[in-house]
Amino acid sequence: MRTSSRSRAAAAGLGLTVLLLAAGCGALPDGARDAAEGVAAGLDAGDLTGTALPAQAQEELERITAHLGGADPAVALAGVEEAGEDGREAVLSWTWDLPGEQDWSYDARLPLEQDADGQWRARWSPAVVEPSLGPDEGLRLRTLPADRGDVTGAGGEVLVTERPVHRIGIDRGRLGEADPARAARQLVAALEDVVELDPAAYAASVEQAGPEAFVEAVTLREDDFRALPAGRTSAVPGVRAVDDEQPLAPSRGFAPALLGAVGPATAEDLERSGGELAAGDVVGRGGVQEAFDDRLRGRAGAVVERIGLRADGGPAPGAAAPLHEVAPVDGQPVALTLDRGLQEAALEQLEGVASPAAVVALRPSTGEVLAAADGPGSEGYPTALQGRYAPGSTFKVATALAMLREGDDPSTEHPCPPSLAVEGAEFRNAPSYDPAATGSIPLTEAMAQSCNTFFAGQHERVTQEELAEAAAALGTGMEARLGVEAFLGSIPDEEPPVQHAAALFGQGRTLVSPLSMAVLAASAADGGLVTPRLVATDGLVDDAPARPATDAPLTAEEAAQLRTTMRAVVTEGHLDGLRALSPDTAIGKTGTAEYGTEDPPRTHSWVIAAHEDLAVAVFVEDGDLGSVTGGPIALEVLRAARP
Template sequence: MRGVFWRGWRVVSVAAALMLASCVSVRGRPAPVETGPLDVAQDYLRAWGEGDFASMRRAVVEPPADLEAQHQRFRDELRIIASRFELGRVEREEDSALVTFRALHVLRGLGEWEVDSTLRFVRREGRWWVRWSPAVLHPEAREGDRFSRTRTRPARASLLDGRGHPLTREGEVITIGVEPRRIQSRAAVASALQARLGVDPSRLDKTLNAPGVSPEHFVPIIDVRPALYQQVRPALAPVPGIFFRRKSAWLTPEEGFAAHTLGRVGEVTAELLEQLGPTYQRGDTVGLSGLELAHEQRLAGLPSGEVRLTRPSGEVRVLGRFAGAPGTPVRTTLLPEVQLAAEAALDGVTQPAALVAVDSRTGAILALVSRPLEQPLNRALTGRYPPGSTFKVVTSEALLARGMGVDAAVSCPATVSVGGKAFRNFEGEAFGNTRLRQVFAHSCNTAFVTLATGLGTGALEDAAHRFGFDVAYNVGLPSPGASFPVPRDDAERAAAAIGQGRVLATPLHMASVAAAAESGRWHSPYLLTELSGGPSASLAPGTRAPLQALMRAVVSEGSGRAAVGVMGLAGKTGTAEFGTGAPLPTHAWFIGFRQGIAFAVLVEGGGVGGRVAVPIAARFAAAL
């Protein structure tokens, strides 16, 4: 016989309803219904769950003066954030009764604690009353007892690299900050922090002018590692108002290493506290972004703790235990040497940019870099852009699948019209009657839009699908992949053939396109080792070798000649138009492969792929 309550919601069992059914008099009219102990128990427990102490008091016979205070202490001492109750059996005599119930209290930071207890009743003047004692809170509780709890969080587990070695660990940083009342010149403080640490003066002003900042208290500005602290301290320490504090922090191999991907760790926010659930509490250190956030509960484990009862004599009884669980490491596919090479290749690039590297044979992601660091957008994973001429790898595979050879005769005029839309080559280039190798190497738009019109219905769509366009896959972090909408007319098909129109792809996906060209099979990219074996597709038979020959020609004689000094490098440049204006702005692309590692470079609004993205790709490939 049970009723269930959760913050005012209840379900009364059929048996309980039968107990409460009224009798019918001989005249056919309902007799008065007496409220039974079960009704009173239901109302009392509902009021308890809702924190309605006034209703609880009205149900108790001779309530103690501190009834409300005892319930409030019980809730506060154990940090109970919600209570749910299940009614059990009813034992009833003439003027007394007992109702058993199960309480499930949710303790902030620990979870759910289950207690079996009883409500005792007495019948007076035709009414049932709760006979209250501290045993209602817990069967072992007596007058004068106090409740308390302990809580211990396990050590946070690490994110691992592709070889199983830790990428994250607990270490020490120094917080550089200010005490407002000690500042003699805000301009001097701003100048010192900007010169030594690159802190924008507006950031200092915003921090100091924020509501609630006390002139007497230390105000943190930036955290640095011990090595950098030793370098900057001689210049910063003499400036009045600047102070230093040491603290523990969650560190990666180097400052900024895979920052967008691994993510940050810090004190839980109010928003995250609601999302993560009752085993978390204010002050906990949690993942705030990236993999640290996506796999927070797995990395953090579960806290352990005890619910305790302390007698006035000092005796302590343990009423309940939370066993807890250690955090579990999450193994990524990243390789530190590849990640560092990718980050170094983007050093000095001031525009938003991304560089991704994958294992051509498996799709495992070896490096993910997004710039600038201070922007939260992970361009490498979530940015979707027109791929421009890098898509000609896909179009060429479709042409090769139809029997065209790398030395097949083609024409490259300066302009061509398809479906009423004019297409032009970069800077008005024209190569006249030439070969497929040359138009691919020099990225002749007019040749490819013309060739695309000769492909059969669905040929370009099928090729795009073989390279993973419109294929859903799980990377381990959100990533929308690539889309190739079915062209609505000949003009849109021509634009799609050169990676324009409505074609969109992430830098990660375009790295997987380059990987497919090297291995002969497209593999969905993945960031966690547990996600291997996702969707894949073979390229059309006989297309791998000629496609590689075309991509090598880009570096040896075409638009990628800036990387000609890197042995074995093959790829494809891209200059992708977007937005509005005359001329249209362009993203700079280069995708390529070398010795089993495929990659994509994107510089957002960077201009010409051969001039901007290729030198970055060359630095990266040479470092490997």
């Protein structure tokens, strides 16, 4: 039995007691003490070989402690006392390191007597391990799980809490004469409309399980379980559905990457925890559940029971007698800023999108992340918070800010030619670009019509460093303080001429996430850099305003001019659908970013927009023009916003 450092420290404190007891007993034979110390050391190590106990004591010790789940005791000799005329009795101090950060300590007595040769021997009984144990009795440790804390959203609405589930599998004890592997394959076939399972792997698991084992195939939410066709699984031999509860979000697709999941602690988890976790504990996996697992999990308790033992060492039927209990400490909730209604509205808009896609919604006045929705095409990847993509023409907002800092205003005109050559590379506008909007045009019209050559034509006037500073003033590259992993964009400070010209209209090596583009839109709408916030519980994350990655922060005057240009995108350009919002004050920008080597190239679709106190970013990895793919999604999400 390996001794924990905590239990060792407790045992070491017994040295003074040993000396005092020994001093009070008179001159005891050294042999009695030597024998007692050997037994104490053997019990501490879990190996009684070569001690003064009889040979069968090792087997009995293992039998008595077999149901303690590996709980580790520290055993020390507390003293040796006289017992009758010729006998002695050792006092053994036991300290068990239990879950719940509380030790269970007690003394047990070990009878000592001399044999015919004058050797001191110890007499074995279960009471040597625990004083109340009798023949055919042992100890059992049961973990008392703590209630996991909920994850709540805006307005205190519960997002993640214990919800009903049904664990479906094969109960070997119910199979009778049926073939286990065949029953397992039948169950996999019965569930094929609900979940994809490997029939061979599950059949092997059922075959290898014990005769009374329940081998789970799948855990289903309540609605999925109720949707199973009547009688589909009931005909499978040995099938069993175990009612249970698990911490779950309102639906399977409700921010799974952001919220994370909960599952049983693995052997690796137990080893890494240094004794903080015990077998049977559950831990967070990914997202909020993992980031704040210590708070949400609480602390499990434990109860040690005296149980009867069958001849084979298993627990005998009958009541168990509790000997020591450590109460669990329930987990604490974590409050997020997510708005359940807006999150569900965003998910609804992404439902039919086959490629990775995302919607992020922010409240500019507070920075609160109200929605971070990933479409089904993201397949569990957190596209909303961690995607890394070229921003396309939505990044012209950053270029416009750099131009304003060169002395331009929304009415300043520059050329918008059909094509532009930069060191042998030719840049063109989109094939659908209106030829009437070429020539010398003001910045507002260039934004509204999204003239690539207008912005690329600034490559000799606006440096890459100035573009990067303007982007930083709008949040690109800012430190993320959401409590979970997030990417807020990156842009090189230096680029070769061709790459720099491409960066001015959102191509090149600039990378952003939907979150970072929502921050950009929110900052323009609010009049200053917006720091995104996801965790509302005080003290869990640093929620102080983030310092922009530039010494030239966005000013209120610059933001007002950017809003003028972004308003033109709605009143005169490709986001005219947003005029359906009331009041008619929306601003925005569309974007289409080319990627890959196909001809014509594939495109990312982007839209950023703001209306009242809400800013959104919509992204679709394989989309049409931003206005075509993202515009309708942005409109419906903005419509769904609560007043």
